[in-house]
Amino acid sequence: MARAIEQKQQLEKRIEEVLSFPILLSDQINAAVKEAESFKFECAEVGKQVDRLCQKLRTAVRLAPSTSAGNAFYDRPLRRIAAEASRNLEKSLTLVKKCRRRSILRRVVTIVSAADFRKLLAILDSSVADMKWVLTIFDAAGGIVLTLPPIASNDPIISWVWSFIASLHMGQLQDRIEAANELASLAKDNDRNKQIIVDEGGVSPLLKLLKDHSSQEAQIAASSALFNLANDQERIQTLIDESGIPIIVQVLGNSAMKVQITVANLVAKMAEHSPIAKEDFARENIIRPLVTLLSFDLFVDEPKVKPEKQSIHSLVQINMELEKKSLFKSGSGSSNLSIHYAEGSCKGLSHRKEREHEKPELKLELKISCAKALWMLAKWSVPNSKRITDTKGLLCLAKLVEAEEGELQRNCLMTIMEITAAAESNPDLRRATFKTNSPPAKAVVDQLLRVMKDSDEDPMLQLAAVTAIGSLARTFPARETRVVCPLVELLGHRNQEVAAEAAVALTKFACSDNFLCVEHCKNIIEFKGVPPLVRLLKGNERARLHGLILTCYLAIHAGKSEELERAGVLNAFEGLDRLFVVQHLELRELIPQAIYHLSVFHQNSGMIAQIPF
Structure with missing residues (x-):
């Protein structure tokens, strides 16, 4: 606890202040060495080691920029090593002072041995090696340094993390990509590595790299590293505190498809593990771009329908018309290209054109990721469920449940299940969204009934569909027997979990x-x-x-x-x-x-x- 408080106090100081203290201690030690009356040789050796350490500290001062220089300089390892050097120098000063002229009584009470000097020289040598290592990081111009300093001899992970984060701050683009990939690999190993990366300031440079639209590879590397970190509420809170939510939303809406896949996965992971992140994403209006990406290129081959009917196809056509109008509204070229979200740029249109020519497998992967993100955002959240229904997301989800299979169908079905659960607990949402004559509600119920009947080999899908129908029990009139009949049939299902869930759903009708x-x-x-x-x-x-x-x-x-x-x-x-x-x-x-x-x-x-x- 005391060490944590000390580290916090160190971080609040300017780096010049942190480095000036051990330099002043070095000067005091040199003066004490000159006054030594006993163990003169040993004190002289201490003075030499202190001089070497002081020289490196002064070099670090020259390298360290002022605080106005921004975040390009990563000083976390330098602060930690300087603090350790200060403690070692304080021990040195105390020992050397004991060798000055003093009374006989003081000499008897205070006993100094050659072993004390051997231990002291060893720790000073370690501090010199630590300073040499940290200066190597800065001399490497952002390249990754994998040598092991003495301060990290018992925990090599910390030195690797320092080197990777320093490269993220100060390296060239390729070095930063490599460092992000290395951090992603470390974070994937265990939670301790994740915590070290967060504690040592790795989130901020990863978010900065995520914003770099000049390189898809960099964005993917950064989002993958953040994804591996985001399995804990406290770590996600650090990401939120670094203004990560607006950055993620912006990148999701204005990036290439491969980047959007990894970012959508990150959104899902954060929403799954942090209610605060779920709320913040909603405030940043992330549901609209997710629904838009989920519905992209979905109804191209659908036949046209009458314009007075609010079908899925007509909604997509309207969205496309709105997008075309937005392109020509401004002569400066900086217009709102997105049909649903925030401000876009010419990149938004170019990425849309790129998506049209992407491989079907990649499009499918993007939809799977977006559907998972919507599922996690809707889970146990009435406001987010309402936002999905307000963006006509129910129609899109119903169509995908009908047309797709596998993981995409499952994720869409689970999203519908969460929305119906929210509607069950919130009468306003239930009345507004699942009215009997509502096209989205009818489309959803039709697909839920179809899944209940046709997914006999996949109990997980049947369970989700049955649960969703049960949540909507209060919305069905007495004449709606087409809903009750398939539920009754499932009471005799060979899978007892499905049969029990059917009983739960029917209870909501019968209670x-x-x-x-x-x-x-x-x-x-x-x-x-x-x-x-x-x-x-x-x-x-x-x-x-x-x-x-x-x-x-x-x-x-x-x-x-x-x-x-x-x-x-x-x-x-x-x-x-x-x-x-x-x-x-x-x-x-x-x-x-x-x-x-x-x-x-x-x-x-x-x-x-x-x-x-």
């Missing part, structure tokens, strides 16, 4: 909080949902729990149905493990109600109705 619960319960029973539901009660714990909850609501809201009696629901209740029921508060409340309703409508059930839960 008392749903205004149409009675009608939905009757529909579930009508579509033969009771028999597979009773079988589900014999499954794993999760399947039993949610199967029981749904069964209770069916009994409460449609208890007179003969299907419930024929399926032996009361007998199923009788055979329940009482401990299992007691452990779940919701069941403790629902089961007595369900038994009561069943006993009212069915004969020979009075005895079972008295079962205490």
Whole structure:
């Protein structure tokens, strides 16, 4: 803790102040050497080592620019080594002063040995070697130096990080690219390396390199390094504090496709691990460029539709018209080329033209990355989900779920699942986005139902689709039986997780909080949902729990149905493990109600109705 406070204080000082202190100590040591009465030879050797160290310190002072010179000079290792040299020089001064003329009593109390001088000369020699190493970094003109200074003998990673970051600050472009790649490799190894890179000031030069539009290779190297660092909320906060969010948004909207892929991956990683980053990205309006890139070149071959219908294709055509108009609005050439986001430049148009001729594999990779970023931004975020729907993103997502497969389809489906979850928790978003007559809502529901039916070999897709449909339960009218029927069919699915999730979704239709619960319960029973539901009660714990909850609501809201009696629901209740029921508060409340309703409508059930839960 004390060392951390000391390092913070050191960083707050100008580099000239940091270096001046050990130089002053060197002068005091030289004066003390001249006054030495004992161990004169050893003191003279100390003086020589101190002179060598002081010479290198003075060289560093000449090399170090003033603070007004900006960030081109990386002084972090110099500060650390100068601080270590100061501590060693203070030890030297203390020892040499003990060799001056003094009373007999002081000589007896203070004992100095030759071993003390040997230890002192060793640490001074280490400080000289450290200074020599750090000066080599500056003499290398930004090239990478991989030799190991004594200060890093027990931890070589720190010296490599210093060298790479120094190269990022002071090197030529190719040196900076190589340094960024090396940092990316180090960060990929373990979290300790990541923390060292952040603590030693690696984020700022990486962001500066990311802004360098003159080199795609440099931008990719920088974004890859930042991606490997961004798996921890505190490290992401450092990136945010360095004004990284606006830089990332700008690069995403105005770079080549290969760069956009890595930047979109970085956005996804940061949004996944930091709620603050998620909010800041939203404030910088990153969702619009992501949706734009996701919909790029998607509907070129689609047939034209009537202009009065707000289809996906018509929206893209409108966006293209707006972009063309923006090109000719300003005669100076600095106009807003982007259809959705911030200010662009001529580079924006050139990159768009480049994207048209890129390989399909690269376009697919970009869409996968953008879809993942939207997924992470929408996760547990009502405001971001609303922003996606405001940019007509639902239409785009629905089309991609329909047309694509694999990872892109999955990412789009997961984004839809998060948006529907947000709509479930927010009535305003639900009413505004998922109205019955809304084209985006209809397109989404159609694709969710299709995935539920056609993805039998991929339970993960089915789970996402079922979860999304369940989140929208309150938006469906009683006549919308096309939604309830496939959910009932999934109650008998061979995968118990899918079956249990179907029960969870149907519960949202059948629960008392749903205004149409009675009608939905009757529909579930009508579509033969009771028999597979009773079988589900014999499954794993999760399947039993949610199967029981749904069964209770069916009994409460449609208890007179003969299907419930024929399926032996009361007998199923009788055979329940009482401990299992007691452990779940919701069941403790629902089961007595369900038994009561069943006993009212069915004969020979009075005895079972008295079962205490």
